[in-house]
Amino acid sequence: MSSDLNRFPFPLEEDSFRYTNNSVPLEPPVCVDVTAEYKEEIKLKRLLLEQHPERCYRSLPHTYEAQREVVDLLTNELSREYPQFFTMERTKNKTLFQNRLTNDFESFNRSHPQEPLNQIGRHVQEDLLLLTQRDGELYLDAGQLCFPSNWSLAFNIGMAFKIIHDPVPGLSRSRLLEKIRKFIMRIEPGKPWTRKNWSLTVDHQLNTPLETLTSWGKKRKEITSENAGDRIHLRVEVQKLFRLPATNSILFSIHTHLLPIRRLRENPEWLRRFQSVLHDIPSNVATYKGMGTYKKALLQYLETAFQA
């Protein structure tokens, strides 16, 4: 396998489809991952934040201290894990941060015009969401979200964890969702967890927000068994959950990876497993994941790929 395929986080561990809490302890306990796509993705992220701030960043006022905890966590990590790219110096009132990949100097302090989460998010490829825990419930109370998979931060802001999952078929009212919610609420500081979530998307497009569904969603109808391998991409979100000790909030980070389906041919086991799961996936889930329109064409493509 080529090196980029070697580092692709292939998400399927079984031959059938089912919802699971597939979280595992995060080892090493590091939130951010700087990949070969860093410069390209940061450039896109900053462009989206500039052009669409209302859909890419939202926060409620009580999250400010938790946001500062995120800055402390990420600046520590970046300078420790990637000292060749990032340096950090902390004083009583501010954190001075240098990003050599973008040639930026940042001062994180209380008088900065951008909120801390919005400021640090411009230096990492991950989308960053903050969940506040209060009255026995988790709420999505802040987020910088540039690469969503067909959902709207603007609509979901302030929403309880269970309500956020209302649209997910077969999960919203299940016992599993309640188990996952309780699992997140028990996460301890210093013991982060990670999981992978997957869907399919047309073309190499990271930013697929609900706000522009009418534009990118049209492409689904253009898929045929001839172009499916090149145009359909496996979209994998590596999600990580960190408890922030001072505010008891949860940092939920999402690093999104894309791989054209034709590349699965380079790993026959991945190709076989993907085909098996695609056969097994319930139609309502296929529709929710956006693949209902082209599932048949994709399966035809996979049959051909197997015979090749």
Place this chain on the structure above:
Amino acid sequence: MKFSFVPNKRLYLLFADEAGLESMQAWRDKLAVMGLPLECHRGEKGMKKWLACQKMGSYLYGAASGEKVHRFIQIAEDIGFSLEEMQWVGIGSGNPFIFCSKCHNIQPITNNEAVICKHCRLSLSVTGHYSAYHQAYLGYPSE
């Protein structure tokens, strides 16, 4: 839509604009009979200052015109009231609201089928996904 009583609060704050006065009057009378500590404020003028000086443990009831209620909720949120510390009723249209997934405009739902967004003209289907923060249902593109 009616208020529900939340017991054991330090102080009950009652806010109403012109459209919400009648509803709030009836609710105030009910709470007063129970001998609860009440404080009232009428109209947007001075609202922020009034809310900002309240102590922890206060609970806010608000009644306002349907078009303004969302803005008032955001003002209360900005001051530090969480959604668990307040209840609001929208007066006027009597209809639930829809949130446009494209432009974020919020408007009353006038029928149960497709709705045209007044701001971006997108045809929207009313989903069952409800936001207590926006007090509106998600409108999904129906085209």
